[in-house]
Amino acid sequence: xxxxxxxxxxxxxxxxxxxxxxxxxxxxxxxxxxxxxxxxxxxxxxxxxxxxxxxxxxxxxxxxxxxxxxxxxxxxxxxxxxxxxxxxxxxxxxxxxxxxxxxxxxxxxxxxxxxxxxxxxxxxxxxxxxxxxxxxxxxxxxxxxxxxxxxxxxxxxxxxxxxxxxxxxxxxxxxxxxxxxxxxxxxxxxxxxxxxxxxxxxxxxxxxxxxxxxxxxxxxxxxxxxxxxxxxxxxxxxxxxxxxxxxxxxxxxxxxxxxxxxxxxxxxxxxxxxxxxxxxxxxxxxxxxxxxxxxxxxxxxxxxxxxxxxxxxxxxxxxxxxxxxxxxxxxxxxxxxxxxxxxxxxxxxxxxxxxxxxxxxxxxxxxxxxxxxxxxxxxxxxxxxxxxxxxxxxxxxxxxxxxxxxxxxxxxxxxxxxxxxxxx
Amino acid sequence: xxxxxxxxxxxxxxxxxxxxxxxxxxxxxxxxxxxxxxxxxxxxxxxxxxxxxxxxxxxxxxxxxxxxxxxxxxxxxxxxxxxxxxxxxxxxxxxxxxxxxxxxxxxxxxxxxxxxxxxxxxxxxxxxxxxxxxxxxxxxxxxxxxxxxxxxxxxxxxxxxxxxxxxxxxxxxxxxxxxxxxxxxxxxxxxxxxxxxxxxxxxxxxxxxxxxxxxxxxxxxxxxxxxxxxxxxxxxxxxxxxxxxxxxxxxxxxxxxxxxxxxxxxxxxxxxxxxxxxxxxxxxxxxxxxxxxxxxxxxxxxxxxxxxxxxxxxxxxxxxxxxxxxxxxxxxxxxxxxxxxxxxxxxxxxxxxxxxxxxxxxxxxxxxxxxxxxxxxxxxxxxxxxxxxxxxxxxxxxxxxxxxxxxxxxxxxxxxxxxxxxxx
Numbered sequence: 001x002x003x004x005x006x007x008x009x010x011x012x013x014x015x016x017x018x019x020x021x022x023x024x025x026x027x028x029x030x031x032x033x034x035x036x037x038x039x040x041x042x043x044x045x046x047x048x049x050x051x052x053x054x055x056x057x058x059x060x061x062x063x064x065x066x067x068x069x070x071x072x073x074x075x076x077x078x079x080x081x082x083x084x085x086x087x088x089x090x091x092x093x094x095x096x097x098x099x100x101x102x103x104x105x106x107x108x109x110x111x112x113x114x115x116x117x118x119x120x121x122x123x124x125x126x127x128x129x130x131x132x133x134x135x136x137x138x139x140x141x142x143x144x145x146x147x148x149x150x151x152x153x154x155x156x157x158x159x160x161x162x163x164x165x166x167x168x169x170x171x172x173x174x175x176x177x178x179x180x181x182x183x184x185x186x187x188x189x190x191x192x193x194x195x196x197x198x199x200x201x202x203x204x205x206x207x208x209x210x211x212x213x214x215x216x217x218x219x220x221x222x223x224x225x226x227x228x229x230x231x232x233x234x235x236x237x238x239x240x241x242x243x244x245x246x247x248x249x250x251x252x253x254x255x256x257x258x259x260x261x262x263x264x265x266x267x268x269x270x271x272x273x274x275x276x277x278x279x280x281x282x283x284x285x286x287x288x289x290x291x292x293x294x295x296x297x298x299x300x301x302x303x304x305x306x307x308x309x310x311x312x313x314x315x316x317x318x319x320x321x322x323x324x325x326x327x328x329x330x331x332x333x334x335x336x337x338x339x340x341x342x343x344x345x346x347x348x349x350x351x352x353x354x355x356x357x358x359x360x361x362x363x364x365x366x367x368x369x370x371x372x373x374x375x376x377x378x379x380x381x382x383x384x385x386x387x388x389x390x391x392x393x394x395x396x397x398x399x400x401x402x403x404x405x406x407x408x409x410x411x412x413x414x415x416x417x418x419x420x421x422x423x424x
Numbered sequence: 425x426x427x428x429x430x431x432x433x434x435x436x437x438x439x440x441x442x443x444x445x446x447x448x449x450x451x452x453x454x455x456x457x458x459x460x461x462x463x464x465x466x467x468x469x470x471x472x473x474x475x476x477x478x479x480x481x482x483x484x485x486x487x488x489x490x491x492x493x494x495x496x497x498x499x500x501x502x503x504x505x506x507x508x509x510x511x512x513x514x515x516x517x518x519x520x521x522x523x524x525x526x527x528x529x530x531x532x533x534x535x536x537x538x539x540x541x542x543x544x545x546x547x548x549x550x551x552x553x554x555x556x557x558x559x560x561x562x563x564x565x566x567x568x569x570x571x572x573x574x575x576x577x578x579x580x581x582x583x584x585x586x587x588x589x590x591x592x593x594x595x596x597x598x599x600x601x602x603x604x605x606x607x608x609x610x611x612x613x614x615x616x617x618x619x620x621x622x623x624x625x626x627x628x629x630x631x632x633x634x635x636x637x638x639x640x641x642x643x644x645x646x647x648x649x650x651x652x653x654x655x656x657x658x659x660x661x662x663x664x665x666x667x668x669x670x671x672x673x674x675x676x677x678x679x680x681x682x683x684x685x686x687x688x689x690x691x692x693x694x695x696x697x698x699x700x701x702x703x704x705x706x707x708x709x710x711x712x713x714x715x716x717x718x719x720x721x722x723x724x725x726x727x728x729x730x731x732x733x734x735x736x737x738x739x740x741x742x743x744x745x746x747x748x749x750x751x752x753x754x755x756x757x758x759x760x761x762x763x764x765x766x767x768x769x770x771x772x773x774x775x776x777x778x779x780x781x782x783x784x785x786x787x788x789x790x791x792x793x794x795x796x797x798x799x800x801x802x803x804x805x806x807x808x809x810x811x812x813x814x815x816x817x818x819x820x821x822x823x824x825x826x827x828x829x830x831x832x833x834x835x836x837x838x839x840x841x842x843x844x845x846x847x848x
Contacts, residue, residue: 077813077830078823080757081775111815295761295773321830333504337719338759342766349719351505389501391535399502406501406745 003420004031006046007381009054010397011038013061013373014357017305021373022397027051028059030379033420037375054383058400060356061371062122062380062418063325064363067222067264067285067314069127070138070151071096071105073112075318084228084294084319092318096129096154097163105134113141118410119323122380122418123148123367125222125262125285125314127195130154130166132179139183143190146423148367148380152195152222153179157206160197169205173213180217189419192217198224199235199248211253220366221254222285225263225277228296232268246273256280260366264314265290266304267297274307283310283366286358288331290319298339301332302347305354312363313355326408329355352405383415384408427844428455430470431805433478434821435462437485437797438781441729445797446821451475452483454803457844461799478807482824484780485795486546486804486842487749488787491646491688491709491738493551494562494575495520495529497536499742508652508718508743516742520553520578521587529558537565542834543747546804546842547572547791549646549686549709549738551619554578554590556603563607567614570847572791572804576619576646577603581630584621593629597637604641613843616641622648623659623672635677644790645678646709649687649701652720656692670697680704684790688738689714690728691721698731707734707790710782712755714743722763725756726771729778736787737779750832753779776829807839808832 007030011023021038029036029046036046072092079091099105116124126142126149128135135153142149153176157166166172176194183192194210196202202210214221226232226245235245242248246269249255255263255276264285269277277284286301304311314320315328322328329352336350350358364371370378388411389403404412416424431454435447445462453460453470460470496516503515523529540548550566550573552559559577566573577600581590590596600618607616618634620626626634638645650656650669659669666672670693673679679687679700688709693701701708710725728735738744739752746752753776760774774782788795794802812835813827828836840848 074817077827080826080830081773107816292758292761295765297765298762334716335762337716338722338762339766341719341721342763349505392531393498402504403501406504 003033004029004046005050005052006030006042007052007054007059007383009057009059009383011059011373012397012401014353014361015372017354017357017362020353020356024397028373028381030417030420033379035373035375035377035379038373057414058384058386058404060120060382060384061360061364061373062382062416063120063359064312064367064371065121065124065315065323065325066262066283066312066363066366067125067287068317068320068323070109070112071099071129072318073115074108077321078318080293082294084296085230087294093161093164097161099129099131099134100163102133102137105131105137109134109138109141113145116323117145117147117424118413120325120382120413121147121323122382122416123364123370125150125193125366127152127154127222130156130164130172132175135179136182139187139190143187146189146418146421148189148418150191150193150220150222152193154195154197155206155210156197156201157203159201169203169209172206173209176210177213180213180219192219194219194221194254196223196254198231199245200231200238204252207248207252207254214253214257214259218259220259220261222262223249223254223264225249225266226268226273227265227291229268244270244273246276250276255282262366264316265296265299267291267299278307278309281310283312283363285312285314286332287314287316287320288335289321289328290316292331292335293321294319298335300339300347301350302336302340305350310365311358312366313358324409325359326405329359330406332358352402356405379417379420381417382413384412385414386412388412427457428453428470429474429476430454430466431476431478431483431807433481433483433807435483435797436821436825438777438785439796441778441781441786444777444780448821452797452805454841454844457803459797459799459801459803462797481838482808482810482828484544484806484808485784485788485797486806486840487544487783488736488791488795489545489548489739489747489749490686490707490736490787490790491549491711492741492744492747494533494536495523495553496742497539498532501745502742504717506718508720509654511718517585517588521585523553523555523558524587526557526561529555529561533558533562533565537569540747541569541571541848542837544749544806544837545571545747546806546840547788547794549574549617549790551576551578551646554580554588554596556599559603560606563611563614567611570613570842570845572613572842574615574617574644574646576617578619578621579630579634580621580625581627583625593627593633596630597633600634601637604637604643616643618643618645618678620647620678622655623669624655624662628676631672631676631678638677638681638683642683644683644685646686647673647678647688649673649690650692650697651689651715653692668694668697670700674700679706686790688740689720689723691715691723702731702733705734707736707787709736709738710756711738711740711744712759713745713752714740716755716759717745718743722759724763724771725774726760726764729774734789735782736790737782748833749783750829753783754830756782776826780829803841803844805841806837808836809838810836812836
């Protein structure tokens with residue numbers, strides 16, 4: 001059979017947030033880029049497919065990073081004794097300004113793309129900068145990598161350093177539309193996403209224009225929401241006639257629509273905002289490493305899960321220190337425990353199983369049917385060789401997964417498939 | 425000159441908790457196992473010493489792990505959806521019981537020792553089990569490794585599974601004394617330390633006997649104190665005539681004395697306990713990873729530092745998931761930030777510089793003069809090759825240190841010296 005193959009090994013994926021499936025020595029079958037199912041024995045109709053026997057290795061769905069900043073990759077792990085707004089001014093904006101220079105952008109984005117390729121991530125939603133040329137360069141590299149991504153040219157027309165600020169809303173919108181047209185014409189697996197950086201860096205005119213572009217091009221949206229208290233207060237002073245932070249995006253048609261919106265962080269949603277975020281079908285990108293590093297706080301992910309909100313993980317590099325979503329997922333568990341024990345409430349912690357769900361199927365839903373080995377889902381798979389983590393030790397599959405979860409990194413990623421195509 | 429050499433490179437160490445010294449392209453001189461100083465140019469008297477030029481590498485003092493459990497190494501990263509007391513019963517005690525079997529102990533302790541050798545750690549205080557033979561085996565391996573350690577044969581004569589519990593206090597004390605004699609006779613850099621596991625697993629008779637052994641042999645002590653609320657309540661019910669947890673150790677002469685005591689965790693010291701712990705000169709082993717993984721809480725390390733308490737870091741493997749003290753130190757920063765932001769108090773966060781201090785000089789003080797490149801200190805050094813962490817990037821020394829701090833692991837450890845002797 002053409003375009004059909006099977007991976008044999010120890011296959012693990014999330015059926016629900018709480019139900020992890022362990023399928024030892026099973027076959028995951030890929031047919032035309034999609035998962036045809038996971039089987040203990042190959043069914044008759046797949047009897048002749050090519051089987052790659054991966055022995056005792058672990059095979060998980062591809063991981064999905066709902067929020068990261070490509071031009072901050074070089075700044076990973078820098079400046080974490082600062083808090084968010086100070087850190088943005090001192091480090092982030094300065095670094096992003098350099099992407100106006102093509103040679104710099106080319107070299108830095110190449111390093112970023114290669115690094116991302118080596119992680120367990122198969123799909124990602126990425127912030128670039130307002131530099132159209134550099135953004136297209138990044139998209140070209142991501143397209144070549146085989147990863148599936150959304151990339152946003154980042155809009156800022158105020159409260160940004162002069163090297164980064166777009167000169168006015170009209171210019172920004174014209175440039176953005178030009179970039180959208182060019183991206184749609186050039187790339188297949190690298191898609192444009194509307195990306196107002198965050199409310200404080202955009203004028204109402206710019207936000208309104210982006211809302212119009214959303215309708216015209218039917219594009220999804222990504223931005224930041226309720227990351228820190230000082231940021232929320234700043235938004236209130238900039239948009240005095242909006243009731244709260246979420247209503248800024250709502251007013252301009254950027255929260256709900258026919259296409260989904262990702263809002264990173266959501267650490268401090270009010271009850272009212274939370275209900276509207278849920279009703280709008282917004283995907284929350286939970287970024288525990290970043291929220292820790294720049295002292296933002298801990299989002300109430302346990303209750304987001306209990307409420308059935310749409311939710312995935314974001315490394316938020318360079319607020320987060322690493323592109324490794326295993327690390328991010330284990331941090332999601334850690335910060336939920338500290339939130340529980342420090343706040344002393346009844347809200348439980350997030351389990352490993354749930355964090356793995358968020359890292360795969362939770363975020364995968366943004367891409368349609370992704371992040372699980374269910375029939376009809378895109379065939380994204382990561383093959384982990386966890387030999388380093390269990391020298392001469394007999395462990396159950398669950399225990400091996402636990403060691404991978406807390407200790408695994410790119411050293412364990414042995415192969416990676418995106419939509420049935422091997423990319424690593 | 426005999427027994428004298430210099431390492432040339434980028435030398436970094438803590439002068440105080442807040443003052444990190446950066447000495448780019450300096451010489452750290454070792455004379456008879458001790459640091460003779462760090463110099464921009466080699467002084468005349470060292471003009472003829474052998475110089476190892478380490479180019480652009482980073483040279484830091486050896487790291488000191490004040491608290492870890494060697495027989496739990498295999499359990500690292502397992503069972504972290506449980507809380508402390510449940511986790512001890514379900515996983516830890518079961519694993520430790522296996523060290524009664526010599527072949528198992530030999531293989532597992534070998535893996536542990538090799539792994540520890542590859543980390544930045546040069547000195548450590550280690551819990552073994554109550555098995556004398558296995559404990560001596562571990563000490564033999566650590567002696568061979570060249571690391572400087574204290575190792576404790578762990579006493580438990582109640583509230584332990586039958587395979588681990590010593591049959592009564594008299595037997596436990598006799599065995600412990602025999603083990604002390606044998607250790608003192610056999611090893612030079614691997615020293616015995618009295619190790620009542622924690623108050624709940626020891627009868628008053630056993631604790632009293634250990635207090636007597638402390639005086640007789642002038643040995644230091646290590647144990648656990650105020651790790652979780654349920655544990656504190658348990659201690660109260662077991663020792664109804666002791667005012668608090670710390671007073672159990674005080675009563676039996678195990679908190680203060682001519683030799684120092686290490687108490688791991690101290691997450692929930694009362695104000696009164698805290699003052700007594702300080703007055704007794706106890707070293708607190710702060711174990712942020714463990715306190716997170718088994719949901720214990722966050723120790724008030726910022727205020728411990730401000731109060732000038734004696735303080736270092738412990739990986740507490742397997743409550744902690746990794747032997748890497750860089751990771752532990754970055755977790756010390758992270759949990760302090762979350763404590764600050766979640767509790768909303770005025771207590772600040774712990775900075776990177778302070779966490780590095782704790783990981784080196786803070787814990788090093790337990791070993792005398794260790795953990796810094798100051799004249800007269802033992803010459804413990806770790807050479808880090810951080811090339812992986814800064815592909816084609818120009819960074820300041822501080823920025824390189826930041827990347828190492830948040831992202832470094834055993835891959836970066838290129839060489840290691842303990843008391844002037846190269847061990848890796």
